[in-house]
Amino acid sequence: MKKGQINALITIVLISLIILILTVADFCTKDRLFSETENRMLAQKPEFTMERLFKGEYTGEYETYVTDQFVARDRWIAIKTGLDIVMQKKEIGGVYLGADGYLIEQHLPQEYTEEKIQKKLKLLNRLVTKYGAKVMLVPTADNILTDKLPAFSPYFDQKAFLERVKKEVGAGNYIDIYATLSEHSEEEIYYRTDHHWTTLGANYGYIAWAQAMGVEPYPYKDMTSVTDEFLGTLQSKINMPWKKDSITYFRETAQWPVTIIYDMEKEADTLYEEKYLSTKNKYAYFLDDNHALIEITTGNNTGKTLFVIKDSYANCFVPMLLPHYDKICVLDLRYYNGRLRWLMNQYGKPGEMDVLVLYNCIHFLDEFQYME
Amino acid sequence: MVFSSVLFLFRFLPIFMICYFVLPKRMKNFILFFGSLIFYAWGEPIYVLLMLFSTFVDYFNGRMIEKFRGKKAATGFLIASVIINLSVLCFFKYADFLVQTFRSVTGLSVPLMKLPLPIGISFYTFQTMSYTIDVYRGEAKVQKNLLDFGVFVTMFPQLIAGPIVKYVDVEESLHDRKVSLEAVSSGMQRFCIGMAKKVLLANNIGELWSRISAMDFGGISALTAWLGIVAFAFQIYFDFSGYSDMAIGLGEMMGFRFPENFNYPYISASVTEFWRRWHISLGSWFREYVYIPMGGNRKGLPRQLFNILIVWMLTGIWHGAGWNFLFWGLWFAFFLSMEKLFLGKVLQKAGRAVGIVYDTLVVLAGWVFFSLESPAQILGYFRAMFGNAGPVDDQGLFLGREYLFLLMAAVVAATPLAGRLVKKLKESQATPCRVVYCVGEKLIPMSLLLLSIAGIVDASYNPFLYFRF
Numbered sequence: 001m002k003k004g005q006i007n008a009l010i011t012i013v014l015i016s017l018i019i020l021i022l023t024v025a026d027f028c029t030k031d032r033l034f035s036e037t038e039n040r041m042l043a044q045k046p047e048f049t050m051e052r053l054f055k056g057e058y059t060g061e062y063e064t065y066v067t068d069q070f071v072a073r074d075r076w077i078a079i080k081t082g083l084d085i086v087m088q089k090k091e092i093g094g095v096y097l098g099a100d101g102y103l104i105e106q107h108l109p110q111e112y113t114e115e116k117i118q119k120k121l122k123l124l125n126r127l128v129t130k131y132g133a134k135v136m137l138v139p140t141a142d143n144i145l146t147d148k149l150p151a152f153s154p155y156f157d158q159k160a161f162l163e164r165v166k167k168e169v170g171a172g173n174y175i176d177i178y179a180t181l182s183e184h185s186e187e188e189i190y191y192r193t194d195h196h197w198t199t200l201g202a203n204y205g206y207i208a209w210a211q212a213m214g215v216e217p218y219p220y221k222d223m224t225s226v227t228d229e230f231l232g233t234l235q236s237k238i239n240m241p242w243k244k245d246s247i248t249y250f251r252e253t254a255q256w257p258v259t260i261i262y263d264m265e266k267e268a269d270t271l272y273e274e275k276y277l278s279t280k281n282k283y284a285y286f287l288d289d290n291h292a293l294i295e296i297t298t299g300n301n302t303g304k305t306l307f308v309i310k311d312s313y314a315n316c317f318v319p320m321l322l323p324h325y326d327k328i329c330v331l332d333l334r335y336y337n338g339r340l341r342w343l344m345n346q347y348g349k350p351g352e353m354d355v356l357v358l359y360n361c362i363h364f365l366d367e368f369q370y371m372e
Numbered sequence: 373m374v375f376s377s378v379l380f381l382f383r384f385l386p387i388f389m390i391c392y393f394v395l396p397k398r399m400k401n402f403i404l405f406f407g408s409l410i411f412y413a414w415g416e417p418i419y420v421l422l423m424l425f426s427t428f429v430d431y432f433n434g435r436m437i438e439k440f441r442g443k444k445a446a447t448g449f450l451i452a453s454v455i456i457n458l459s460v461l462c463f464f465k466y467a468d469f470l471v472q473t474f475r476s477v478t479g480l481s482v483p484l485m486k487l488p489l490p491i492g493i494s495f496y497t498f499q500t501m502s503y504t505i506d507v508y509r510g511e512a513k514v515q516k517n518l519l520d521f522g523v524f525v526t527m528f529p530q531l532i533a534g535p536i537v538k539y540v541d542v543e544e545s546l547h548d549r550k551v552s553l554e555a556v557s558s559g560m561q562r563f564c565i566g567m568a569k570k571v572l573l574a575n576n577i578g579e580l581w582s583r584i585s586a587m588d589f590g591g592i593s594a595l596t597a598w599l600g601i602v603a604f605a606f607q608i609y610f611d612f613s614g615y616s617d618m619a620i621g622l623g624e625m626m627g628f629r630f631p632e633n634f635n636y637p638y639i640s641a642s643v644t645e646f647w648r649r650w651h652i653s654l655g656s657w658f659r660e661y662v663y664i665p666m667g668g669n670r671k672g673l674p675r676q677l678f679n680i681l682i683v684w685m686l687t688g689i690w691h692g693a694g695w696n697f698l699f700w701g702l703w704f705a706f707f708l709s710m711e712k713l714f715l716g717k718v719l720q721k722a723g724r725a726v727g728i729v730y731d732t733l734v735v736l737a738g739w740v741f742f743s744l745e746s747p748a749q750i751l752g753y754f755r756a757m758f759g760n761a762g763p764v765d766d767q768g769l770f771l772g773r774e775y776l777f778l779l780m781a782a783v784v785a786a787t788p789l790a791g792r793l794v795k796k797l798k799e800s801q802a803t804p805c806r807v808v809y810c811v812g813e814k815l816i817p818m819s820l821l822l823l824s825i826a827g828i829v830d831a832s833y834n835p836f837l838y839f840r841f
Contacts, residue, residue, distance in 0.1 A: 007810065007813075008552075008553040008554045008556070010814060011561065011813065011817070012553065012556050012557050012560060014818055015564065015821065018822065020386060022825070023383075023386045026382055053417060054418070056415075056417055059414050063377065063378075063379045067829065070382070076830060077829060080823075080826040080827055080830035080831075081830075083572075087777045088773075088774075088777045089775075089778075090773075091774060150773075151769070151770070152767075152769040152773065154766055154767050154770055
């Protein structure tokens, strides 16, 4: 064999090996049902029938199946992300790679149109006029950690949006969180790998809430970490190894006796569910993940009831409210299809109880929706 | 099936290649034909019959032209072939466009057919037409073996996106082709490079264009608009030339030599040069079967300009059934004519750099017509390019920074620099150069392949632009 031929043969063998080894490995690995990193069910082997083949259904489904179940799928995606980072990309899959290891969710201005904003504000205002609801919309990390955003990053301006909210609902019903969080933007008020605020962030929110309500905030001090292994939703989106977050809680909030009823059936005596700390979804530690309705009864004798309409930002916030109420009802509209008025009447007539609307601005604009 | 998919790389390709190389020579055309039908039918379980119909019709026409050579009947069969091919193409590709136009002119409400476009129809109808025409002219021998002819039409490497292979290009290799280790190895390298162009460059830079094209053009700065159209220019080039590279590479592995389709079009210094470097197999098809038969440049300048007009209108409309494509063709016809009249000489005097700038501007403006469908959008985009909403904004700066390195990589890949460097290394006698070349020619295609696999697995974003044509 001539030298050129040997050279060619090596190339042929190497490239063929890549294809063949991966093909064989792909055939040998078991199909997965669910991808934790992608948080979705993976496509399964489609059923073959002649009819489905001729309709063109089978081939498409088979292709999705092969791609979803490809060997070491998550690693390949990490390689692609790595390549993007090498190419100096600062935004991957809707996540900004911010300074100091902060992953910050992207919310583009053009996604929040005037029409959308008006629709949501109208809905909100009905709750305010009828129940005197207090409105607490929390800005997301992109608006507060602006120093950490990559240069020129576009973001939906929530400060301007909140100004409008304040005007719409009236200053008396509006709880300003933006200013408080901005003051503390150098502290760990948002997770690095997740889109939620931290317990510390929520505590600043709590103090602002107490001031607006004219009550003395409880002096929480004993902030304790329950895990240092938290990789949140934003890390899942980029699927790269990342520095892990800690999840903390205030121990004082666990010292008071409480009775909790989840969705009118499941009972518990703690606001914190440790079983989630060993899963991927560690933020579910607070209030047992997401439920349509949570009823919390405390042993205080305040004579007061609170009705919270909320998203998941409230989950680490609600425990701090315990000293102020006898009963706290927490409603997540995403999981409730009934009439809101009917449900609220079960707990108190307008004026008899406090009502709090607590969302982050983005979830509010995307998901705040109810039937009266 | 597209090449840049898990399905092709890890199901079809290994199974097909093993069968192809294991089976004896006389079985190779059979397995290639059969494999190609599966490849095509995977996405088009019904339209595969249309392709087989087209194959059979032109096989028959070829035989008849040969049989009645010199008689009037031969011409009849040639005309039959051209009419059938063009009717099939028109019916599936242009019927709704014509109906729509008819509706808007007359105001009558004729129903649309809403047929999906059969993949690759613009390519294989052109290929079979080239066959019958060449047989009629006596430039190609008639093919008596139906299987060999079937292989020519349906061969999966170039079936769905070209290059448009003329029958005479592969006549010999259809029944007798030799494969050397060197050819297989260089085919594999070419395939990997093509894959990387498509997956790593075209798809990623395409993201930039799809973001910008989804914006409201009234509110984007000139910077953003220019970034967008440059991104589109790179996307379509790397998408299409990457696909051609993969086709040529696959052909080489099996002993076919397909014509080159691109020769660094973006370094052209005139529109005339651009069209000699862009989609060469389509350009030479129109030259050979339309432009020259119409008299080319042999019947005086006015006739030549008229011929250019016709050919580029056809070229435009070949790319898609829409007025914007027709206009895109006319846009080039205008500049080609100007260059024939006087501009060509002016450009030559002005120097290559001026020529490149002029050609780039003409081509980029062309891509605006090409990529946007409605006149309102096109106009809005041009306004944005001229700074209607300001020269620079944060959006543009962010995207520019975000894609800077990718754009730089694209610029380098669109010029012959890397190719020249490789050639220098290859021809060098110095030991270090030889070692670098020897290791690089293996490592680089391998890494490109692996990174492309990562890109393919990562991407739900895998649209192939040339499917529309």
